[in-house]
Amino acid sequence: MATNRTFTMIKPEAVANGTTGKITDMIIEGGFKIKAMKLKQLSKEEAGEFYAVHKERPFYGELVDYMSSGPIVAMILEKDNAVADFRALIGATDPAEAAEGTIRKKYATSKAENAVHGSDSDENAEIESNFHFDAEEVVG
Ligand code: CDP
Ligand code: MG
Secondary structure (H helix, E strand, O other): OOOEEEEEEEHHHHHHHHHHHHHHHHHHHHHOOOEEEEEEEEOOOHHHHHHHHOOOOOOHHHHHHHHHHOOOOEEEEEOOOHHHHHHHHHHOOOOOOOOOOHHHHHHOEEEOOOOOHHHHHHHHHHHHHHHHHOOOOOOO
């Protein structure tokens, strides 16, 4: 069932670089409503659990170190067709391949440090939202 919600994180290097506001502006201007939002420091264990699907990939260790290297901003976003539209707004994983005008094209510094996360399915959006937020942290 489509929920019209997706989950995002502004990743540590983007928060550290001071682009949280600019990225949030692009999200709002892209038509997304923020339903939940918080600044959060992930432990290595939390980052490892969040990205457990990538456990066997060669970049997993670096990804866990990176995602726990500083605070992230987690958000639940709402829009018609949220998951696909948000993936379009952020662009390809590698900023070198991301389309002009996308968040990753503008703000990602590398394929690893690529500024933002975006859920890849309605099912994962729900799982990832529940990983970061309790029900009372989400506005109706
Ligand atoms: O984030 P996205 O869904 O676009 O990509 P992914 O394939 O699900 O990978 C998750 C994250 O792992 C990426 O956003 C990158 O931060 C990192 N990654 C990496 O460091 N090197 C790769 N070759 C692929 C992904
Ligand atoms: Mg992914």
